[in-house]
Amino acid sequence: MRTHSRRRSRRLLVVTAAGTLLAPLLSGCWAGAGGTGSGGNSINVLMVNNPQMVELQKLTADHFTKRTGIKVNFTVLPENDVRDKISQDFANQAGQYDVATLSNYEIPIYAKNGWLHELGSYTREDRAFDQNDILPPMRQSLTGEDGKLYGQPFYGESSFLMYRKDVFAKKGLTMPAKPTWQQVADLAAKADGARKGMKGICLRGLPGWGEVMAPLTTVVNTFGGTWFDKDWKARLDSPEFARATRFYVDLVREHGESGAAQSGYAECLNNLTQGKTAMWYDATAAAGSLEAAGSPVKGRIGYVPAPVDRTASSGWLYTWAWGLQKASHNPDKAWKFISWASGKEYEQLVGEKIGWSNVPAGKRSSTYENPRYRKEAGAFQSVMRAAIADARPRDPGVQPRPAPGIQFVGIPEFTDLGTRVSQEISAAIAGRQSVESALEKSQELAEKISEEYEGR
Known part of the structure; x- marks a missing residue:
């Protein structure tokens, strides 16, 4: 240090x-803080409460524990809460949790700090896992600076625009194959009120660097803005950053969901599923839930690439992946769980038990070659795969960047910076302050980071 x-x-x-x-x-x-952790024939897993993780929890006892004898104790929390708890446990190296859901933001940072067990030794021995089947963007994003592998994706995602095809048809609206953000705003205005209680679009407004700042930062990128320039100068006060933020805030305030400042991924998913919104820009992973058996909007949703302004593409790159704590008491048993949860066998299980559209996709080439998946996920699978392939984490905007990341800046300080900026943006969405005031405060926060990094 x-x-x-x-x-x-x-x-x-x-x-x-x-x-x-x-x-x-x-x-x-x-220093390690001690703690009981797992032991014997059990492991502890800490994970986010996204729908596909909840499905995994339900399937584990009958389809993993019965075969291996390894009991899995799950702790499942909302995204912001789980990030806090994971960072505490892994930083302390207490070993309370063997495995946790980490993203391609955290894994390189955690690996550099020595908090993770490298996984390459396991993949070399476990040929059935088929590491070469993992999509290259995902493999690369979970590799540390030392070139070693530290995570396995549960699912991968980019972002795209989802819309109600039936509502658009009834209103005589046409969604472009590759929409611009201005076209989306125009469509949101026309679709607003298309049905009783239906708003034109849903966009995240909930505070959190992984909530409102994720989609907003992709808008900033394509509008020509950036958090930092190549010399680490903070640029939240630039005209491009301001134009993108005003556009986003105005769009969600004028044609977005009720209670937008408290709406994140889960709330927007519910809104689109329940017919409360005509469009939603968010993670490609949402499509599995929208097209699942029993979904009231199954077959009614269209999918197009992330809207753009000045760039050719703007979708993010993200994976919820499994990280193995270096202090785990049961690393070998933890790997058996990881290899099952990220393996082809689990995808097959989900396809057969729940439905092929709900397979945790976005991580394996073989998934997109599976005819059963391609058929049932036909509404979105090609757009999803293209979005992941087109994502440019090292060059997402119109200028050089000092650190990788599309919807985040790949430095440890971004956890705090992004969260604090998100609170200012959310307050602007709620109408408690102007965008100008929010960005003025945010620029001051970012300049503190500039002082840390300038001259490196």
Whole structure:
């Protein structure tokens, strides 16, 4: 850990403001805090409460534990809560949880801090897992600076625009094959009120770097903005960043869902499923739930690439992946769970038990070659795969970037910075302040990070 006095004093200021979440990400040198953790023939798994993870929890006892004898104790929490808990447990290296759902944002950072068990040794021995079948963008995003593999994707995703084909047809609206954001705004205005209680579009407004800031940052990218330029100068006060943010805030305030400032991924998924919104821009992973058996909108949704402004594409790249804590008491048994949960066998199980459209896709080439998946997921699978292939995490905008990431900036400090900026943006969506005021405060926050990184 660096000891330069200016950097140390700045870090203390940031950590004090951030609370407990940022501190472990930045330090990388906490001592283990003990703890009971797993042991014997059981492992503990901490994961986000997304629908496909909940399905995994339901299937594990009958289809993994019965075969292996390994009991899996799940702790399932909302996204913001699970990130906090994971960062604490893995930073302390207490070993309370063997496995956790981590994204391609956290895994390179955690690996650099020495908190993760490398997985390459397992994949080389476990030929049935077929590591070469994992899509290259996913493999690359879960590899550390040392070139070693530290995560396995449960599912991968980009982002795209989803819309009600039946509503559009009745209103005489046509969705372009590759829409611009201005076209989307025009369509949202026309679709608003198409049915009683239906709004034109749903966009995340819930605070959280992985909530509102994810879609908003893709809008910033394609509008020509960036969080930092190549020299680490904060650019949240640039005209491009401001134009993108005003566009997003105005769109959701004028034609977006009720209670937008409290709406995240889960709320927008519910809104589209329940007929409360005509369009939704978000993760490609949502399509599996929309097209699942029993979904009231199955077969009624159209899918097109993420809207653009100045760039050719703007979809993000993301994976919820399994990370194995270095301090795990049962790493071999933990790998058996990871290899099952990210394996072809599990995809087959979901296809047969729940439906092929609900397979946790976006991670394996073989998934897109499976005729049963291609048939049932026909409404979205080709758009999803293209979006993942077109994602450009190292070059997502119109200017060079100092760190990788499309919907995030790949540095430890972004957890706190993105969250605090998101609170300002959400307040603007709620009408409690202007976009200008939100960005003025946000620029000041980002400039503190600039001081940390300038000259590197």
